[in-house]
Amino acid sequence: MPDAGDMIPLSDVAGAVKLGQVFRRTTSSYKFLWFLSILDLVASRDLQIGKALRLSMPEIVALMIAKAWVPTQRFRLNFGHWDKMTQRIEELKSLKIVRLDAADDEHSVIRALNSLKSDQKAKYLEEIYKPLTRYVPQHFLSPWSGSAEKDDANWSPYRRVGHSDEIEISYPWAQYLQENYQVLKGFALWKFAGYLEDRNTNVPGLNQRLEFTGARGSLSVPTEFWRSYLINGKVKTDIYGEPIVESDGSFSFHLDHFLPWHFVMHDQIWNLSPVNSNLNSSKSDRIPQVDQFIRQFALQQQKLLHFHLQREQQEKTEEYFYAQYENFFGCEVSVLTEMPETSLITLFSDRFQPMERTALNMGFERWDRVMATASIGN
Incomplete structure (x- = not known):
């Protein structure tokens, strides 16, 4: 099996090499889902040369929930007994503020979360969103902390914008993520599959259960x-x-x-x-x-x-x-x-x-x- 660092594309962005350390000793799914969601959002944006890219954390978290919904609800994969994302999804179901079915795909989950009414949204923010953003953004950046270069805006993938609900990705990092989107996504899914294999022995077609497009072959x-x-x-x-x-x-x-x-x-x-x-x-x-x-x-x-x-x-x-x-x-x-x-x-x-x-x-x-x-x- 290749070393994780060997799968990270080379870059002039000095801190990019640290991506190979992100998923070491991972005990919960949230880091995988956080990174995969950021990758998808960055890939969908138009970059302006030299200008940092800002992403809304509520948007990231909604995509995390959508990405976790398919494998846990449609395909019944086990993320681990203490998994934070699984706990949040079960909490979301118990709140009964969204009408979702186990067969729903990512887009259906996103639409449901975006259509929450004000009272429903308040419950969602308090019970689902806040617990996820309390630690996830900081924990993901642990490989880049404790370094003399940590004050460089281009050193880590992003920084939180004050006390707001946004993260800011420097232009070099955003460009790097866009240009290497497929490779980085493959790396994250490969690591995520390894995490899930330890918790779902004898489950066939595990990789296909992480991102289900709804497409099935002709019979x-x-x-x-x-x-x-x-x-x-x-x-x-x-x-x-x-x-x-x-x-x-x-x-x-x-x-x-x-x-x-x-x-x-x-x-x-x-x-x-x-x-x-x-x-x-x-x-x-x-x-x-x-x-x-x-x-x-x-x-x-x-x-x-x-x-x-x-x-x-x-x-x-x-x-x-x-x-x-x-x-x-x-x-x-x-x-x-x-x-x-x-x-x-x-x-x-x-x-x-x-x-x-x-x-x-x-x-x-x-x-x-x-x-x-x-x-x-x-």
């Missing part, structure tokens, strides 16, 4: 991979026993993530299964009872693979999906297709049950298939 290719098997295999129901064939004989289904996308953060074929469209909507981001459905799921996947391996002409899409199976299960697809039922179910259980436990521990809800089926009937 058109895996859907066709499944459709050809369903048609030729004359499959009538999904693994939950619900119909996927219309009265006219046409297939109607959604390709469902057996373990929800917001947990696995990918569309790999071994986690996908065609299900009744209404049932898929009911299941959403909930976790199925793996031991209850793993037999049907494993056998369905085995039949899918067997069908495609028997085809005379193999295409690149088949090879791409085969590689996903082989990487996940640790054996060739030809072995999977010939595996006895008992061994197959054991293999699938060994892979999926630990992931099921992790998802439930992260706060994903259990899916009640009986209630879901009843709602379809209604």
